[in-house]
Amino acid sequence: MKHLRAVNHKARRIQEHIENDVVAMQGPPTPAGQRPHVPMGCSIVFSPGWEVDSSGGTAGLCQPVERDLYDCYISCYWPAQVPDHMNNYPDWTAKCAAATKDWRNIDLVFP
Amino acid sequence: MRLLVTLFLALPILMQAQGGRGRGAAARGADQTPAPVVEDGIPVTDPLIIAKCSGCHKKDEKGNLTRISWERTTPEGWQEAIKRMVRLNGLELKPDEARSIVKSLSATHGLAPEEAKPVMYFVEHRIQDEEFPNDTVREACAACHPIARARSWHRSKEEWDLLVNMHRGYFIVSEQSFRGRGAMAAAAGGGRGAAAPPAPGTPPVDARPPSDQAVEYLARDYSLNTAAWAAWRARMRAPKLSGRWLISGYQAGRGKVIGEMAIEPGASEDEFTTNVKLTYLKDGSTATRSGKSVVFTGYSWRGRSTTKNATEPSAQKAGGVPAELRETMWIAPDQNSMEGRWFWGGYEEFGYDVTLHRANDGVTVMGTDLSMIKTGSSAQKIKIYGDNFPKLTTADIDFGTGVTVKRIVEQTAQQAVVELDVDAKAIVGKRDVSIRRAVAPNAIAVFDKIDYIKVSPDTALARLGGVKFPKGYQQFEAIAYNRGPDGKLNTPDDVELGRVDAEWSLEEFYAVFGDDDKEFVGTMGPTGFFTPSAEGPNPKRKFSRNNYGDVWAVATYKGAQDKEGKPLTARSYLVVAIPLYVRWDESEGPK
The missing domain is CATH 2.40.128.120 (Quinohemoprotein amine dehydrogenase alpha subunit, domain 2)
Structure with a gap:
């Protein structure tokens, strides 16, 4: 950016963020200091992932997650994180008559 | 997007179902591959297990029960298998019977101590980086769960194959990682995972599906019959721990x-x-x-x-x-x-x-209250903890060269308070602390300067909660380091000095423009204790997003300065995630 000067609002906003580089905007290689290191237990192979998305951050996840929770259950999409409807936990949402209101009633599952 | 994925997941499964077993047998016939050698199983002799399990797990003339006899695992592994049998296969057990079966299988179909040690972190619920033989095996196993889960089992080759099939049947999305993202994307007509044709002269790539490569690795390194288990089976005895x-x-x-x-x-x-x-x-x-x-x-x-x-x-x-x-x-x-x-x-x-x-009859040294002492300090008071301390003189206590025990302030049989002088030129590094012949290795560090700090853990995971689901807290610590003899920072000879009291804050981890995670994820306490916010949609946040996000946990230590005279800082990447809705790993133990 040494030879470029911001002339309009959008360019100035980009310049503001140069100091704190925006990870999601970077192609590889990501600067080492900014590269997220994914904790064990985070599932990233699917994109977006459950705890983190494929870039290792949380910016690309479903928002809010509850919007998608029931769908994940019915389509058995996140077998390690959300109980699946097809085989293992057919009754998981039994206490949750209206998913939009009662999602808090669905319980943790202890196999 | 998910529907699409599910659709083309289902296709290969349907095709496979059509081909069925006949296809496998025909293929073997065609290329003259010999039928797999059946390994010796481990017979099941416990009458309760035979009574409860042999209805489905058929017993052969050698006393083997199908599946069970070709697997070994930890108590947690057996507990999980039994719970799955109850959940999906109609097994009925009283709690006492289940406990007795876990005990019995752990004794006859368990892991040797040296097999269990490398995967202890899994049952101890520690988060740590895992090593993988290659990225393909990582994708096949650790896309959904830690690979320690697989490494907690030892199985015959056929059993590892059947485990893959179990996943395919019960957790259908696992097919995605078993076949590999590249292969799936190619089948769907390209996409970002599709592999480009290899450049001429590049070594051939193992084109087999990740599940096959993972089975090959697991069957080789985590096989049913091992020398370690044979030795432990003979050596195992009742624990005399009283x-x-x-x-x-x-x-x-x-x-x-x-x-x-x-x-x-x-x-x-x-x-x-x-x-x-x-x-x-x-x-x-x-x-x-x-x-x-x-x-x-x-x-x-x-x-x-x-x-x-x-x-x-x-x-x-x-x-x-x-x-x-x-x-x-x-x-x-x-x-x-x-x-x-x-x-x-x-x-x-x-x-x-x-x-x-x-505890024994002799002197034992367990450690000291301080984790570091500075060179050039005099009359530094330090407490040594242990057991069966005799009446001590300064000659009994040794901290190594350059550290002199000046006097014993007070002592009991379990602890001694001593005053130390540390030479200004004492060698920097970890020291053993010994009282007569009893030693606590690497118990205390001698240092001249704190050169930098690190935040432990360097990557952390907290979980939103507090309304219906539990909060997943995260405790951070600032650990001080000395540059070591080479004078360079972040090299293997650096000396870890122990924790120091730092000031704590959160900083934004910029992932998108206008990133605002820091305002929502939770609060950082003065002791490095992170408390996550509540779970659920937050109407105050754009798009009613959850309070999740990723931030830096930052420690500032003012007790020492860097080259530019600024206080030392360090940071750790913290992911604040949503609750986990399935808990797989409740550990076995007495109720």
Whole structure:
């Protein structure tokens, strides 16, 4: 950016963020200091992932997650994180008559 | 997007179902591959297991039950298998029968101590980086769960294949990682995972699906019949643990603890009752607990202890004092020491890292209250903890070269307060602390300067909660380091000096424009204790997003300066995630 000067609002906003580089905007290689290191237990192979998305951050996840929770259950999409409807936990949402209101009633599952 | 993926997931499964077994047999016939050699199974002799399991798991003339006889695993592994049988296959068991079966299978179909040790972190609920033979195996196994889950089992080749099939049947999305993202994307007509044609001269790539490569790796390195297990099967004996044990431990956020565990015989030869007394060296506060434990396979301690004086997790008391905690320890084959983790919390995020040694008649040194002493300091007071200290003279105590014990201020049989002079030119590094012939190795560090700090853990995971689901807290610590003899920072010869009191804050981890995670994810306490916000949609946030996000946890230590004269800082990447809706790993132990 040494030879470029911001002339309009959008360019100035980009310049503001140069100091704190925006990870999601970077192609590889990501600067080492900014590269997220994914904790064990985070599932990233699917994109977006459950705890983190494929870039290792949380910016690309479903928002809010509850919007998608029931769908994940019915389509058995996140077998390690959300109980699946097809085989293992057919009754998981039994206490949750209206998913939009009662999602808090669905319980943790202890196999 | 998910629908699409599900659709083209289903296709290969349908095709496979059509082809069925006939296809496999035909293929074998065509290329003359010999039928797989059937390995020797491990017979099941427990009448209860035969009665409960042989309805489905057929018994052969050698006493093998199908599947069961070709698998070995930890008590947790067997517990999980049994729970799945109850959940999906109509097994009916009383709790006592289930406990008896887990005990029995752990003894006859368990892991040898040296096989279990590398995967202890899994049952101890520690988050740590895992090593993989290659990225393909990582994708096949660790896309959904830690690979320690697979490495906690030893199976025949055929059993590993059947495990893959079990996943395909019960957890259909696993097909995605079993076939590989590249292959799936190519099948769907390109996409970002599709592989480009290899450049001429590049070595051939293993084109087999990740599941096949993972099975090959697991069947080779985690096979059913091993020398280690054969040796342990012969050597395994009832644990003789009764008596007094000395505990030295560490709790993140509260520092070193020492204490004693009195172990008494329980209902059977592998069960015990315990009474524990712990002292926090930093503030001298104490805690007492009593508990019960079972020892599986001759060395796997699983216990549960309780106290009436429980306190909640807080920034001042880190994980607090839990009403109940669980103990997971690996007992050394000589039965004179054990080590492991005692844990609690909604996600087992709090815990003591403990090492226990059997108390004996001789002098024992367990450690010191301070973790570091500065060169050039004089009359530095330090407490040494241990057992059976005789009447000490300064000549009995040794901290190595350059450190002189000036006088013994006071002493009892369990602790001694001494004054030290540290030479200005004393060699920097970890020192053993010894009293006569008893030694605590690497117990204290001599340093001239704190050169930098690191935040532990360097990557962390907290979980939103507090309304319906538990909060997953995260305790951070600032660990001080000395540059070591080479004078360079961040090299292997650097000396870890122990924790220092730092100031804590959160910083934005910029992932998108206008990133605002820092305002929502939670609060960082003055002691490095992170408390996540509540779960659920937050109407105050754009798009009613959850409070999740990723931020930096930043430590600032003003007790030392860097080259530019600024206070030392360090940071750790913190992911604040949503609750986990399935809990797979409740550990086995006495109820």
